Amino acid sequence: MFIGVKTKILLTVLAIVLLFTFFSLYYFPSQQGGALxxxxxxxxxNQAKTIALGARIxxxxxxxxxIKTAMDFVKGNEALRFVGLLQTDTIWNDDHSKFDLKDSLLVGFPEIMGTEALVSSDSLIVMREPFRxxxxxxxxxxxxxxxxxKYGQRKIWLxxxxxxSIIFGIGMLLGLWLSRNISHPVLALRKAAKRVGEGDLSPVELKRTKDEIGELTLAFKNMVADIKKLSDLTLVQEKEKQHLLATQxxxxxxxxxxxxxxxxQSLTDLQAAQSQLIQAEKMASLGELTAGIAHEIQNPLNFVNNFSELNTELSDELLVEINSGNTEEVKELAATIKENSQKITFHGKRADAIVKSMLQHSRQENGKKEPADINGLVDEYLRLAYHGMRSKDKSFYAKCETDLDSTIGMVEMVPQDIGRVLLNIINNAFLAMADKKKADPDYTPVLKVSTHKYAETVEIKISDNGTGIPSNIVDKIFQPFFTTRPTGEGxxxxxxxxxxxxxxxxxGEIKLETVEGEGTSFxxxxxVP
Amino acid sequence: MLSYLLMLKTGNLKKSTQNQHMKLSLAAILIFISSLVNAQDLSVIANDKGAPGQLKLTELQSIFQGKTTKWTNGSKVVLAMMKTNTDAGQATCQKLFQMNADEVKKYWLTQSMKGIETPVFFNGIAELKEFVVKTPGAIGIVEGSEAPAGSRLVMVDGKKSF
Structure with a gap:
């Protein structure tokens, strides 16, 4: 509970005034009345003693x-209700063994009053003074x-x-004056402090009293002025800093x-260079493919040419046999021509397929994913890579082993991109094995390609028994432009x-396992969804 | 009395009782002696102003018992007496109050408490006479029948002494 300074002062003064009022209204009259x-x-x-002394004298x-003077004095007092002289007589019994004391009133003033009723009460004070x-x-x-x-007590009480009442009134007025004089400067100081706390450093208008609060007010004013100076200085410095910062x-x-x-510009240049490089890479891989493709196309073309030439010769023979009317021979030749034509068609389609594949591989745009036969892709690019390698190095021979999982089925992929990956890895494997063969003529290159279907992925593993990759460059082989080939070859x-x-x-994910001198597996x- | 003294001598009484009885015996002896003294004559002297030349004994008793407080000329009656332990005092007690000395003392104590003027008691005759001479309205009881100068002898029942 918040109790303000003003209230505290008022309560304190009120407590003191009430305490004093209690003393002056109850304790003081009670004490004074008692003393009175x-x-x-x-x-x-004392008056009784004086009279008794007078009587003795x-x-x-x-x-x-x-006694005369004492009696005159006593009788002159308006409060006197009775004054008397009691004689105490000793009354013995007959044999003088016991006695009683008997008081008898010798004289009293006023005379009509008896001593029996003389007992101290609220309204009467009775005193007896013996004399002997x-x-x-x-x-x-x-x-x-x-x-x-009672009158005196009443006067005291009044x-x-x-x-x-006067003390209470003066006390309350004093309390109000004190609370006003003390709390006002304090409250004004609090208000000013709040204002300063909120950031208002304008000059503080505070009355200065000639006491500690006045000193505090002066100190506060000086403090606010100092803060204002510092604030202004800081503000100027801040502005200068901001200006400097803005310029910077x-x-x-x-x-x-x-x-x-x-x-x-650099990015544009880089992108252009990258495109050129990618194109170059594509062209390089295309070049590598060309030999294989040429070999692949050459085979069907040879068949087409051979069977076409054969059919030409058979057509001539057929005409001879028709002219000779040898029906059986004609029929046999016609069947052979037909069979050859079918072979020509088959090999022509095969060449067509090879050309289409080449076109697909060289297509510029990023392909969209489509269901593709991953085993067929692996088989095709293995053959293309092998023939490509063989066309460059007639002496190269490698044993290619495939273990393809027939349960894989169609997989969503971009076939030309996956083909490019396979071609890259297989070509690198053939190059590594060719290098090793050159160093070791007894060495037999073996390339193993396998596929396997797992619950959520399809695995393609390409392992060679070539030279392997040195451990110091294993971390770098996936970095762009890193190559171990001579300049211009890769x-x-x-x-x-x-x-x-x-x-x-x-x-997906691509992992590398290699042992230098023993081979590499990608x-x-x-x-798969 | 003799038999009583004999009892004291023989020790037939208890000690506390003996003390009481001793006091009573002494008092009786004193009364006896005083009765002998009382036999002496007393006379009345008065200041020239106030008291009349002659008074009856009853009037004198009334005056000395405080019942008459003013003279016929209106002046205040001032009483002068010898103290009760003097012969004249005791004789005065006997003749004017018919009381012993203690009773007179008690009498004047009660009178004083009532506000009645009390006599002035003196140890010696000369002092009393001087007082009467100097105090207007004063009247005193003395031994003998001579009034000092400045006072006069008041006749009681036509006699100089009573």
Whole structure:
């Protein structure tokens, strides 16, 4: 619970005033009333003693001035209700063994009053003072009314009430004045502090009082002025910094713009170069294919030519036999011609297919995925690569072993891209085996190609027993433009493009396992839905 | 009395009782002696102003018992007496109050408490006489029948002494 300074001061003053009021209204009158009563009782007692002393002197000295003066004094008091002289007589029994003391009133004023009713009460103070003389023993009995005391007490109480009221009034006014004088500067200071806290450093208008709060106000004003100076200085410095920053930013932006332009130009150049390189790579692979393709086309063409020539000769023979009317021979020759024509058609179609495949391989645009026979693709590109290698190196011979999983079926892929990957890897394998063969004539190159279907992927594994890849360059072989071939023989993009085709184009994976001097295996994983 | 003294001598009484009885015996002896003294004559002297030349004994008793407080000329009656332990004092008690000395003391104590003017008691005759001479309205009881100068002798029942 928040209690403000003003409330606290008011509550404190109120507590003090109430405490003081309590003392002045209850405790003080009670104490004073009690003291008044005690004093009054003492006074009555003293008067009784004076009378008793006067009585003793009168009886002993026969000097009655004292008692006369004392009686005159007592009787002059309006509060006197009774004054009397009691004689105490000793009454013995007959055999003088026991006695009783009997008080008898010798004289009293006023005379009509008896002593039996003289008992102290709220309205009456009764005092007895004994005196002893040779002549008589007795008591002076004195009764005074307490009206004067009550009046005095009432006056005290009224005075206390008046004083309390004045004190309460003055106290509350003082409290209000104090709370106003103390809390106002404090609240103004708080307000100013809040304003400064919110960032408003304009000059603070605060009244300065001649006390600690005034000193605090002055210190606060000085502090705000100092903060303002520092803030202004900081602001100027900040502006200078911002200006400098803006200038630098402008210069940097300009530089960035220039660099961006340069980079854009570089990128354009690079993209052009990349396209050229990719095209070059394609052309290179096409060149490598050409030999194989030529060999592939040559075979059907040979068949076409041979069977065409044969059919020409058979046609001549057929005419001879028709002219000779040898029907049986004609029929036999016609069947042979037909059979040859069918072979010509078969081999022509085969050549056509080879040409189409070549065209597909050299197509520029990125192909779309389509269902393809991965085993057929592997078989075709293995043969193309082998014949291509053989056309370049007539002495090269390799044992090619295939283990193709017939359950694979059609797989979604870009066939020409996968064919390019297979061609790259197989060509590299043949080159590695050719290198090893040159070093070791007894060596027999063996290339194993296998496919296997798993639950979510299709695996193509191409393993050779060639030279293997040195461990220091294993990490680099998928990097663009990295090649171990002599300058002009390879672009260094074959495996890099193969990696991109498998990982980015088909979301697959390509792994390399190699042992230097023993061979290399590339394992390709293509995901299947 | 003799038998009582004999009892004291023989120790037939208890000690506390003996003390009481001793006091009573002494008092009786004193009363006896005083009765002998009382036999002496007393006379009344008065200041020239106030008291009349002659008074009856009853009037004198009334005056000395405080019942008459003013003279016929309106002046205040001022009483002068010898203290009760003097012969004249005791004789005065006997003749004017018919009381012993203690009773007179008690009498004047009660009177004083009532506000009645009390006598002025003196140890010596000369002092009393001087007081009467100097105090207007004063009247005193003395032994003998001579009034000092400045005072006069008041006749009681036509006699100088009573």
């Amino acid at each position: 009563l005690r004093n009054y009782r003492n006074e009555v007692q 009168a009886l002993n000295e026969q000097n009655f001035e004292g 003389t040779e002549i008589m023993n007795g008591d002076i009995i004195l009764a005074f009314s307490t009206d004067a005391i 005075t206390a009430l008046l004083v309390s 930013n402008e210069a940097l932006e300009k530089q960035v713009e220039e660099r961006t332009m340069e980079l854009k 672009t260094g993009l074959g495996l890099s493009l193969s990696y991109d085709i498998i990982t980015k184009g088909h979301q 394992v390709i994983f293509i995901p």
